[in-house]
Amino acid sequence: MLTRVTDNTSCYNLNNENMLREVTVEIGLERIDIQEGITVEALLDSRATGLVMSSEFARKQGFKLKKLDRPMYVRNVNSSLNKEEPIEHMVEVNIYYQGHREKTEIDVIGGQKWQVILGMPWLAHHNPEIDWRTEKVKMMRCPEECGKQWRSKQGK
Ligand SMILES: [Zn+2]
DSSP: OOOOOTTHHHEEEEOOGGGOOOEEEEEEETTTTTTTTEEEEEETTTTOSSSEEEEHHHHHTOOOOEEEEEEEEETTTSSOOSSOOOOOEEEEEEEEEEEEEEEEEEEEESSOOSSSEEHHHHHHHOOOOEETTTTEOOSSSOHHHHHHHHHHHOOO
């Protein structure tokens, strides 16, 4: 709804919490070391420049943390430095979603509201169609290698 300020009662609020849309998908995460899978609700967030897992969640689920060569400092959306510790670990997982399977690395960050966030690299790679009214996500525009990888893993 765009602004139509005709009287004092109608005003347009850019930060209206009720208007916020948080689109989540239920994905399968498989620990590569023991090939054990869990299901988790992941947030799709185009403001995240990577794939993120909450460190509390990673610890609770027993994910094997791999130490990064050098720590990475995190910036918030407003470009201030995140108060949390720098990213020092990541986990290696297979992500399953709507018939897609992908081996990837996820950065482990403390103090996260979400257990897993799929950021821009994932969104740009699979380029899913998001219906912002129903919050349904369809994987209709994946690159070819997505399907190929999946099929080759199925043996055909
Ligand atoms: Zn895909």
